[in-house]
Amino acid sequence: MDARPLFQSLQALAEDNASFFQRSGTESGRRFAAAFAALREHGRRLEPALRHFARLYHRFDLDEATPGNGYRSLVQTARCCLAHAVHKSRYVAAHRRSVFFRAGHNVAELEAYCAALAQLRALLCLAQRLLAHNRPGCLFPPEEDGLSELVLREYSTMHNGCFYGRCLGFQFAPSIRPFLQTIAIGLVSFGENYKRNDMGLGVAAGSLFTSGKFAIDPELRGDEFERLTQNLDVHFWKSFWNLTETELLASVASMTATQVGVCRALTVPPEPLELPLAADPSVTVTIAPPVAHTGPGPIHMRLLSYQLREGQDSAALSALTRAEGPRAPLRWWRGPPLPPSPALLVHFHGGGFVAQTSRSHEPYLRGWARELGAPILSVDYALAPEAPFPRALEECFYAYCWALRNCRLLGSTAQRVCLAGDSAGGNLCLTVSMRAAAVGVQAPDGIMAAYPVTLVQAAASPSRLLTLLDPLLPLGVLCKCLSAYAGGVGGSWGGGGGGDTHGRLGLGYRYLGLGDTRGWLGDDGGAG
Incomplete structure (x- = not known):
């Protein structure tokens, strides 16, 4: 896409607006003039950089049918920010003489986009270093040259507050921005009350009284967001993400979600399993229970099924069912159980390896259970930092093998088994599949890994720069x-x-x- 019309519009609007406000002599006029001068300079510097990337980024596409990679995303994000700046400049030019023109608000918006463009220029400079070292098709620099460490060290000194204030989510569709603003306001409000109250709803309740100032002051929200991301430890993020695990919020989500015939919380004892080898079913292999860090311990899971199927009402499964408050394991289903489903879905939840459980992911899993017509077993693996790697992988692999061994209890014949997970759960889907192949047991027939973590080591890439x-x-x-x-x-x-x-x-x-x-x-x- 030719970006020249975008830059030409930005230059013309910036010059016209700067000339107009330079004559005003007011404080807001001086701020407007400075902002438009900065926009003009950013446009002048960005145009050759984006043109350079546009000539080369196709070399890093997976293939001709997949025109996407981190360099393309960086360029598109910079263009999107420029387009927002042009839109705001055009609005100012059209309304600057109106008595209803809000000078303070509009100049703050322009200053925010100037700050965002400055940081995007810095990102493009870092990406340029990667581009100069990376071979065509390889998005990571050679590990021996130390470039990753240099780029990531410089990246860590950059400021991201502007991207969480007025420019929050500018790169996405406008419909999602209110949701992102709600999350950001809730996060910074929670952070301000984090050390003042008890955990859980105590902090959440206190946050309601302080959220107003972050809603009306985007700059304050951005600065506080940057402070939180740089200074607070993993326990803060664990507490914030686990708000959805509280009884009140979980109950509300449960009432609004799809009703299912079976919802059972299971506790499986850590006992060795015997499974046949995929290549030779006459030979079995022993699957040992998880032992890393804390020794053998029970594995917690959740069984969801839209219909009640054979095995799901058995005494053997009931013996594994653990009480979970007042919620009854059987829902609306009436009548005799249906035959076992040929399919089974094993799910690993996301949460950065440190937070959340199957319960917080239950609402959408219920919808999946209805649409798929198959049982879903969601695994509550042990969380870091209390249980670091490889405990989660051990528990998820054991749960997968247990599901194969006891599929009839789950209401399935396990003829087709699929793994599903998001983020950290996506990583566990891939690693469980790899371990199944290494051990030689039945491998999953399919994997649905949504935005999985697939590189857990120090390395710079263009898409990682976008996390700013x-x-x-x-x-x-x-x-x-x-x-x-x-x-x-x-x-x-x-x-x-x-x-x-x-x-x-x-x-x-x-x-x-x-x-x-x-x-x-x-x-x-x-x-x-």
Whole structure:
């Protein structure tokens, strides 16, 4: 796409508006003139940079039918920010003489986009270093040249507050911005009350009284968001993300979600399992229970099924069912059980390896159960930092093997088994599949990994640079989560935002003893 008309419009509007406000002699006029001068300079510097990237970024596409990679995303984000600046400049030019023109608000908007463009220019400079070192088709620099460490060190000094104030979510559709603003306001309000009250709803209730100032002052919200992402530890993020686990919010979500015939919380004892080998069913292999860090312990799971099926009402399954408040395990289903489903879905929830459970993901899983007509087993694996790698992988692999061994209790014949998970859960889908292949048991027939974490080690890539303006999971937060999970194994940086098409899974290969930790697997994904 030719960006010249965009730059020409920006230059013309900036010159016209700057000339107009330079004559006003007021404080707001001086701010307007300075903002438009900065916009003009940003446009002048960005045009050759974007033109340079546009000539080269096609070399990093997966193939001709997949025109997407982190360099393309960076360029598109910069163009989107420029388009917003042009729109605001055009609005100012059309309304600057009106008595209803809000000078303070509009100049603050322009200053915010100037700050955003300054940071995007810095990102493009870092991306230029990567582009100069990366071979065509490879989105990561050679590990021996130290470029990743240099880029990530410089990246860590950049300011991202402007992307969480007035420019929050500018790169997305306008319909999603109110949702992102609600999340950001809730986060900074929660952070202000985090150390003053007890955990859970105590902090949430206190946050309601302080959220107003962050709603009306975007600059304050952006500064506070930046402080939180840089200074607070993983326990803060665990507490914030676990708000959805409180009894009140979980009950409200449960009432509004699809009703299902079966919803049972299960506790499976840590006992060795015997499974046949996929290549030779006459030979079995023993699957040991998880032991990393804390020794053998029970595995917690949740069984969801839209229809009641044979096995799901058995005494054997009832013996594994644990009480979960007043919620009855059987819902609206009446009549005899249906035959077992040939399909089974095993689900691993997201949450950065540090937060959430199957209960917080239950509302959408109920809808899946209805639409798929198959049982869903969602695994509550142990969370970091209390249970770092490889505990979660051990528990998820054991749960997968237990599901194969006891599929009849779950209402399935397990003829077709699919793994599904988002973010950290996507990582576990991939690593469980790899371990199944390494052990030789039945591999899943399909994997649905949504924005999975596929590189848990220090490495820079263009899409990871974009996490500077990620409204949900900035790189600093992502690093805290992955460091809590991987510790010295994965390094202090990892997981990037979506975009790069050649990610590496690292931890899974190393843990399974499959050799090269740099095998190419797919998207470099994101965590959360």
